[in-house]
Amino acid sequence: xxxxxxxxxxxxxxxxxxxxxxxxxxxxxxxxxxxxxxxxxxxxxxxxxxxxxxxxxxxxxxxxxxxxxxxxxxxxxxxxxxxxxxxxxxxxxxxxxxxxxxxxxxxxxxxxxxxxxxxxxxxxxxxxxxxxxxxxxxxxxxxxxxxxxxxxxxxxxxxxxxxxxxxxxxxxxxxxxxxxxxxxxxxxxxxxxxxxxxxxxxxxxxxxxxxxxxxxxxxxxxxxxxxxxxxxxxxxxxxxxxxxxxxxxxxxxxxxxxxxxxxxxxxxxxxxxxxxxxxxxxxxxxxxxxxxxxxxxxxxxxxxxxxxxxxxxxxxxxxxxxxxxxxxxxxxxxxxxxxxxxxxxxxxxxxxxxxxxxxxxxxxxxxxxxxxxxxxxxxxxxxxxxxxxxxxxxxxxxxxxxxxxxxxxxxxxxxxxxxxxxxxxxxxxxxxxxxxxxxxxxxxxxxxxxxxxxxxxxxxxxxxxxxxxxxxxxxxxxxxxxxxxxxxxxxxxxxxxxxxxxxxxxxxxxxxxxxxxxxxxxxxxxxxxxxxxxxxxxxxxxxxxxxxxxxxxxxxxxxxxxxxxxxxxxxxxxxxxxxxxxxxxxxxxxxxxxxxxxxxxxxxxxxxxxxxxxxxxxxxxxxxxxxxxxxxxxxxxxxxxxxxxxxxxxxxxxxxxxxxxxxxxxxx
Numbered sequence: 001x002x003x004x005x006x007x008x009x010x011x012x013x014x015x016x017x018x019x020x021x022x023x024x025x026x027x028x029x030x031x032x033x034x035x036x037x038x039x040x041x042x043x044x045x046x047x048x049x050x051x052x053x054x055x056x057x058x059x060x061x062x063x064x065x066x067x068x069x070x071x072x073x074x075x076x077x078x079x080x081x082x083x084x085x086x087x088x089x090x091x092x093x094x095x096x097x098x099x100x101x102x103x104x105x106x107x108x109x110x111x112x113x114x115x116x117x118x119x120x121x122x123x124x125x126x127x128x129x130x131x132x133x134x135x136x137x138x139x140x141x142x143x144x145x146x147x148x149x150x151x152x153x154x155x156x157x158x159x160x161x162x163x164x165x166x167x168x169x170x171x172x173x174x175x176x177x178x179x180x181x182x183x184x185x186x187x188x189x190x191x192x193x194x195x196x197x198x199x200x201x202x203x204x205x206x207x208x209x210x211x212x213x214x215x216x217x218x219x220x221x222x223x224x225x226x227x228x229x230x231x232x233x234x235x236x237x238x239x240x241x242x243x244x245x246x247x248x249x250x251x252x253x254x255x256x257x258x259x260x261x262x263x264x265x266x267x268x269x270x271x272x273x274x275x276x277x278x279x280x281x282x283x284x285x286x287x288x289x290x291x292x293x294x295x296x297x298x299x300x301x302x303x304x305x306x307x308x309x310x311x312x313x314x315x316x317x318x319x320x321x322x323x324x325x326x327x328x329x330x331x332x333x334x335x336x337x338x339x340x341x342x343x344x345x346x347x348x349x350x351x352x353x354x355x356x357x358x359x360x361x362x363x364x365x366x367x368x369x370x371x372x373x374x375x376x377x378x379x380x381x382x383x384x385x386x387x388x389x390x391x392x393x394x395x396x397x398x399x400x401x402x403x404x405x406x407x408x409x410x411x412x413x414x415x416x417x418x419x420x421x422x423x424x425x426x427x428x429x430x431x432x433x434x435x436x437x438x439x440x441x442x443x444x445x446x447x448x449x450x451x452x453x454x455x456x457x458x459x460x461x462x463x464x465x466x467x468x469x470x471x472x473x474x475x476x477x478x479x480x481x482x483x484x485x486x487x488x489x490x491x492x493x494x495x496x497x498x499x500x501x502x503x504x505x506x507x508x509x510x511x512x513x514x515x516x517x518x519x520x521x522x523x524x525x526x527x528x529x530x531x532x533x534x535x536x537x538x539x540x541x542x543x544x545x546x547x548x549x550x551x552x553x554x555x556x557x558x559x560x561x562x563x564x565x566x567x568x569x570x571x572x573x574x575x576x577x578x579x580x581x582x583x584x585x586x587x588x589x590x591x592x593x594x595x596x597x598x599x600x601x602x603x604x605x606x607x608x609x610x611x612x613x614x615x616x617x618x619x620x621x622x623x624x625x626x627x628x629x630x631x632x633x634x635x636x637x638x639x640x641x642x643x644x645x646x647x648x649x650x651x652x653x654x655x656x657x658x659x660x661x662x663x664x665x666x667x668x
Contacts, residue, residue: 009266010044011257011286012277017041018289020238021136022296022322026315030291033241038139039201039252040234043259046205053151056208057158062265069346074138075290078329078335080356082294083109086133088362094158095568096133096372096385103218103367105134108141110360111478115141119193130304134426135377136297138193146202148164154206166211169203176200181250201256208260212267226265270636273318291329296322306576309527353579381571388634388643389568392434408482409449420482421447421490421659425454427641428559429494434644435651443658447492453500453518454493455538460500461526484549491546491660494556495599495641501532505561505593529553536600547609552656556613559642560590566628567643568635584627611657618649 024034108117459470635646
């Protein structure tokens with residue numbers, strides 16, 4: 001069967017691929033391997049594109065302009081219509097920060113680099129990804145980046161090796177597979193999103209076309225085994241692949257090889273499995289799979305953005321709407337541009353592509369520069385969002401820094417005086433500045449901020465792999481000298497404690513994100529178990545050292561953390577007239593997560609110089625619910641940091657700490 005002859009079973013494979021991705025997006029727990037549908041697409045694309053290039057090379061007719069023209073006609077029209085409509089909907093629905101974030105993804109997609117953008121911003125399997133309307137375009141960027149380089153590579157190999165071109169592609173694919181396997185443990189996001197690590201899947205299709213397209217499988221039973229076995233393995237991967245196996249090394253080899261088996265088994269004569277894939281409903285779904293892939297994800301994102309989780313009836317409705325839009329897109333956009341002469345010249349198509357890209361660049365740049373156009377919303381919404389982002393009080397100034405020491409910040413300009421309080425911790429100490437400034441002015445006591453891990457002789461595995469790489473390790477040794485030299489009377493520890501001992505509860509965006517875990521000289525493998533050991537040992541040592549210096553130690557337990565961006569969640573519920581009284585989390589869940597670190601604090605509190613501050617009561621509502629919204633203001637600036645309004649709530653909690661500085665010392 002000729003490589004350019006229409007293969008209906010290949011469109012059937014496309015149908016399986018797109019349905020797998022859609023099912024995964026609807027419910028990743030029920031279809032944990034559905035994301036592998038993209039891998040199936042890559043193999044098919046590599047196979048078909050190589051067939052077209054190879055045919056032209058064999059006939060000495062290959063032309064780069066014609067190749068890229070086909071790519072433009074295939075991808076650009078439907079994509080640009082999607083981007084235009086999604087941008088309009090986003091302008092109506094998305095809050096300023098989300099709209100600004102969308103604009104950046106639009107900018108990247110306009111130059112086919114959204115996979116690189118999402119590599120730095122997302123983990124495909126994370127909850128925050130549900131708020132990105134064009135996240136799925138990363139796969140289009142991978143393909144387009146491949147198509148920029150691949151024709152040049154193939155033409156070069158053809159001229160140099162001709163008969164051995166397939167073998168050279170095989171060597172290259174094996175090298176890339178090895179690199180992916182090696183690099184996976186170092187950076188899973190890179191292996192998932194970046195085209196150099198994904199290109200082996202497209203090359204697999206290319207190898208199939210170049211080396212096996214003329215292979216005649218005369219053994220009918222073997223054809224049936226390869227075809228049915230491949231189909232069964234693909235379905236098994238989609239349905240039964242466990243979460244722990246997601247993107248683990250080379251799991252994608254199974255569905256990609258099985259896709260190749262099915263294509264190969266049906267290359268001479270169609271098998272019974274091939275006939276099943278060629279049935280009209282399946283075949284037609286494959287034909288519209290590109291538009292179906294484009295449209296289903298934004299519909300899912302916009303629904304979740306407004307209403308939350310998707311139920312089965314809603315999922316069915318979204319699928320039906322996606323399918324109908326895909327039918328229209330295929331009929332009135334894809335087909336005319338691919339098979340009819342919409343424009344008379346090749347130049348016109350390239351002009352369409354570049355003009356559209358420039359248009360979306362301008363739109364994306366404008367949205368980003370105007371911070372998501374916040375004035376689209378009513379004054380009460382813009383005020384809510386603005387107040388959550390405010391940091392009143394002061395701009396900290398560096399006033400103390402020595403070699404091998406992280407700087408210490410102070411809010412006041414009277415750097416000649418010594419601070420009475422040193423606030424030691426991560427960003428959860430910095431978020432307290434509004435209330436600390438109020439109390440500092442009231443009691444005429446200075447305070448300083450020191451941002452490093454709240455324990456001596458540790459380093460953070462997320463940032464560093466050893467003490468030598470940790471600036472805070474040596475800095476923490478010096479801070480003790482600073483406390484002694486300046487006769488600091490009071491230390492306040494505030495931190496996102498459980499993040500270091502339990503791992504992240506809500507995964508952050510960004511490339512290669514890992515859990516922030518404590519480690520020390522005895523650590524052999526980074527884990528939450530070892531991190532708990534390190535924390536209990538080193539924090540206890542640190543507190544005991546300070547109390548032996550007659551320093552009062554105040555430890556603030558962690559403020560409740562949430563699984564959503566609080567200001568935006570409140571704003572959305574206000575806009576869409578939804579219940580704002582149930583935005584928060586259950587008290588028992590918070591206490592369970594904090595149970596280990598709080599047990600360490602309780603033990604330390606047996607020392608009369610150690611005082612525990614529990615902020616939980618200030619966020620309680622109805623005895624067992626922790627709220628994020630009070631008196632018309634968001635108590636959080638994001639999902640775990642307090643806003644100024646949230647910090648001010650804690651004034652009664654911190655008052656005894658400032659008052660203690662004015663009490664006579666024991667024994668005097």
